[in-house]
């Protein structure tokens with residue numbers, strides 16, 4: 073769903089790329105180790121998704137955190153953000169299995185070599201097909217494709233991918 077007003081508000085501060093899930097992946101700001109983008113706003117330092125929520129949906133109540141419905145910390149599409157308590161967030165995290173995924177990520181990722189990561193990133197096949205082919209989870213495939221995983225490798229191919237998309241249209 074495209075929302076022009078959100079575009080306008082956030083476009084003054086951020087640049088982002090939009091992926092297949094309509095997630096907005098920030099490209100204009102520094103990404104912290106934990107996956108959040110750091111941003112300065114009115115002399116205060118905050119995180120991109122928090123600021124996105126604040127500017128488009130309003131105040132964040134005390135004690136509330138801004139959660140990602142799509143489970144990607146670097147994304148700022150306001151339609152994918154929701155405010156909740158810390159407890160909500162923890163339960164949400166468990167539900168999405170983010171924690172266990174992280175612990176198995178190392179093992180499973182290391183199975184992929186550089187060339188495979190590039191192939192996955194540029195492939196036109198579905199995440200499901202690729203996950204079968206390389207024997208990793210489709211979440212991991214999607215993370216590689218969205219640039220939230222292995223971006224040190226895939227960043228070099230960004231332009232290639234864009235061109236490919238245009239050619240495919």
Ligand SMILES: [Zn+2]
Pocket residue numbers: 093094095096141142144147149152
């Ligand atoms: Zn999203």
